Amino acid sequence: MTIRSEPDRSRRDPGLDAIVRERRHLINLAYRLLGSLAEAEDAVQETCTRWYAMSRRERDAIESPGAWLTTVAGRVCLNLLGSARVRRETYVGEWIPEPLPDGTAADPADRVTLDESVGMAFLVVLESLTPAERVAFVLHDVFCHPFADVAEIVGRTPAACRQLASSARRRIRAARPSPAAPAGRSAGVVRDFKRAWEAKDIGALIALLDPDATAVADGGGLAATFPRPIEGAEQVARAWVELAHRRPGTTVLLERTVNGQPGLVARQDGAVVTVFAFDVAFDVAGDRIKRIWVIRNPDKLRHWGAVP
Structure with a gap:
């Protein structure tokens, strides 16, 4: 300084x-x-x-x-x-990290720029880093701050911060071996998933899911949801068909942008009660959903109240 x-x-x-x-x-x-x-x-x-x-x-x-x-x-x-x-x-x-809609805040000065560095898949991987790794990586690789400046924040030498960022990069690459599908194609997969879910078509749901697909839910103890991750395409599909049967008739599923990527929201009696974020992996044989994040904690949905 x-x-x-x-x-x-x-x-x-x-x-x-x-x-x-x-x-x-x-x-x-x-x-x-x-x-x-x-x-x-x-x-x-x-x-x-x-x-x-x-x-x-x-x-x-x-x-x-x-x-x-x-x-x-x-x-x-x-x-x-x-x-x-x-x-x-x-x-x-x-x-699960707090999901963001388009135009998060009324004041433009408070809005988060929605790009790949706020994608839910990316943020979830960042959660696996140590605090020092996360700060070094985000400051240097995302915001392009030199390691000399990062060192002043982290309280380590520039060389040590360079190693922290390098370690973070390796862990991020290992956690995300498959590239994400382009947004336009992801939107099509999410739209097909919505239709299959509404039709309670378990076969169509399985076809849209990666065989090793996982679904994770966050209710924070404030909203009912499945307590542990669901693993495997068939298990996820069956869980979503069960959700369709349980969903109140007043609930409406809408396609919305979640952290800059295609997603879904469930609205009940005019209020958003659930946000669904998706990780759609690129595959030459057909893009498939690898991960679904379900956010139901009302404390994390406060910015979704005014979303049309």
């Missing part, structure tokens, strides 16, 4: 402009680091609070407020990642 020896007192508080200008970047960074928009918003708020906790003289002495904000936000997220691991040990059932 560069400090000017003689700050220019005549200019306005640079932090206010920086916060306005950098808020979306900070939200995007924090969401990718934490997998939770609620926690990302809290991390950015804490970053801003720390800025204004300094005196005007101290703030004026910071040459690059944007770099300072990024550094502090990264450290806040690193601390939260460490405590999150402890909290998730007592989480009821499986923990």
